[in-house]
Amino acid sequence: MDTMKILWVDDEIEMLKPHIIFLNTKGYEVEEATNGHDALDLIRDNHYDVVFLDEHMPGITGLQTLPLIKELDSSLPVVMVTKSEEENVMEEALGSKIADYLIKPVRPAQILLCLKKVLDNEKLVSQNVTTRYRESFMQISQEIGDCRDIEDWKRLFVKLEQWELQLSDSKDDAMDEILSMQKREANQAFFKFVQNNYHDWHDSGIQNFSLNSVNAISKGVFPILDQGKKVFMLVIDNLRFDHWLALKELILMNYSVVKEAVCCSILPTATMYARNSLFAGLTPNQIATMYPDCWVGEEEDGFKNLHEETLLMRQCERYRRKEKVQFIKASNAHTGGKVMDHYAKITQADFSVLVINFIDMISHARTDMDMIKELAGDEAAFRSLAKSWFEHSQLKGLLEKLASEDIHVVITSDHGTTRVKNPVKIQGERNTNTNLRYKLGRNLKYPSKGVFEVGRPNDIGLPHPQVSTKYIFTKPYDYFVYKNNYNQFSATYFDTFQHGGISMEEMLIPFVVLKPK
Incomplete structure (x- = not known):
């Protein structure tokens, strides 16, 4: 030594x-x-x-x-x-x-104790974390088999994410790999759970189901407004639960946690569906039926999320809310850098919403740019990049300034992402959608095992453009690739962060309520 x-x-x-x-x-x-x-x-x-x-x-x-x-x-x-x-x-x-x-x-003993704390602290912490995870391994494996409902899965997922951050900090590569294997086991079981139960959630009424994309505002925000509190809701596209844990330390310098919950994204775990449902308080097929002017189908040209503000206002009207509502969207790097300009609007409203897409932009840039892929090479690096962005962003400054106001802050997302590894061949018609984690179309040909197939989309709250249209959702870590140029596209998208399918990281997202200290 x-x-x-x-x-x-x-x-x-x-x-x-x-x-x-x-x-x-x-x-x-x-x-x-x-x-x-x-x-x-x-x-x-x-x-x-x-x-x-x-x-x-x-x-x-x-x-x-x-x-x-x-x-x-x-x-x-x-x-x-x-x-x-x-x-x-x-x-x-x-x-x-x-x-x-x-x-x-x-005294000499004080000096030695101090050196032990300063020089050996990281090593001792690492050893302690590794020992505790090793002791918990069998218990977690048992819990994976014992999960019976979505609340069980939420609790297990939070535990796994917390272990992932602790082991990442401990720099123990062997334990990291063991945890990764355990998460893969949990994700495979979670896929089967969703496959077996997703129809039932809609049959019993998704609005009354556990906190999800459809009822997040009515269940999570309106009760705070009913207490006479102002609410600032921050929707960060692609914000995974581990991203929230990485940002948590910075945010809690000015806020205390009122509620740290897990919200379940609907399928597909894609912005067009999950975020429109979040603001509408409705399933996608309900939006298409009740507000056809606000729904742009996959087969139609045009942007799919142009009507989020209208959908939010209509949800507030349906619930007979009288509060002053403000909707702000920072959908690119230019507008995202100017969020501080909206401070006055936020403080003057009773309920304000800010949508920010920076983490989503990192995901896409990581696919398209080698430099970003290197910077966000794995989940730990992605968390670090997200934390660095937040630490130097106007968003952090905005939250710090809002801490002087009597405003509750809600932080959530529409869906998360998963790092894909396994290409799955698929065939479809020319107008089949392009998402890698789910497909919508007719005459789809794919391996029958390893996908969640929905032949009657209305049964799970999705639009049904044509009689023969079906949705298929792929397993954790898989991504669909067409047979044409299979090698090229499987290589392009291998090890990228994608969303749209079924995994804990995509479906189980943070829903955090904070109040100023």
């Missing part, structure tokens, strides 16, 4: 010789500096694993030296050593992201 190098910065370094000798006997290499300027020169030219920094020094103080160290190496752990326990001193040090602090006079 490499020797750990410590830089100890103190104007009274001679007084600390016994501590330095003690650390040498424990296998640590200690270099010394008596002031902040010398410390900065040493850090420029050498690698250190940790810095002990005296808070009170002549010249530039420890608190003045600290941000200069972070400019040179933001990841270098710094332990502040101080005689002062004054609250403002500690707040300033902690605000500058020190790794730990010690109060003089320090």
Whole structure:
């Protein structure tokens, strides 16, 4: 194991010789500096694993030296050593992201404990997470077999997503692979569950079913308005549950969670269907029947989501809502960068909705651009990219500013995405839709196993353009490819994030209610 190098910065370094000798006997290499300027020169030219920094020094103080160290190496752990326990001193040090602090006079045992915390913390956390997941593995496998209803699947999915983030942070590749295998097992079982139960959900009335695309506003938003609260609803296209978990830490700096739920997207898990249903509070075939002016079928030319605002207003009218409603759509990079301009509209409305498509744009760009595919190479990288976008976006600034208002925030999506691996050959007529995860058309030819086939679309709330039209939905990780140019297209779309079919990641999406702290 490499020797750990410590830089100890103190104007009274001679007084600390016994501590330095003690650390040498424990296998640590200690270099010394008596002031902040010398410390900065040493850090420029050498690698250190940790810095002990005296808070009170002549010249530039420890608190003045600290941000200069972070400019040179933001990841270098710094332990502040101080005689002062004054609250403002500690707040300033902690605000500058020190790794730990010690109060003089320090004792050898304190120093060793501090080093253990700072240098071994990541390793200890990783080992702890790995051990806990290994202990939970058999229980989760049992739960996969025991899931009987959609609420069981929601609870299991949240547990798997939380483990995925923890194991991703632990950098244990072997455990990552084991979890991936367990998620694949869960997804295959989830597909069979949906295949066996989806008709029943509609037979019993999808509006009364568990929180889903059709009833999310009536069940999740209107009750908050009934309490006299204003609501800002943020709909982020393609927002998966693991994306929400990645953004959560940043958002909870200004908000507390009122409700963290899972909403079930309808099929197909595609914007045309799920998002129109979200705003209409109706199934797609109900929209096509009741509001034909607002429904553009797959076989028709034109954009499919041009009437979302109208559908939202009509849902509010059906429920006899009297609130002032504001609808905002940021559907491209240009408008997405100007969301702060809508602050006044949001605060003046009782119920405001912002649709933002940035994560959806990442998904499409990842398919089309090698650079984005490399940046978002897997789920962990995709989460990191989504978090980085949010952290530097106007959306974060908008939420921070709204935290000063008495407005509840609802964050949700229309559907998620899944990373596809397995091409499935299909044949269809020329006008068959282009989505890779579901197909709508006549005379479709495909493997009979591994798809959810719906010959009577009205039974699951979908339009039925022609008598012989059927919908087919593919399994997790599969994607449909036509026989023509099969090799080219299977290679193009292999390992891309797609939506439209059946998987936990596509169907089970976040529905989070927040209130300002």
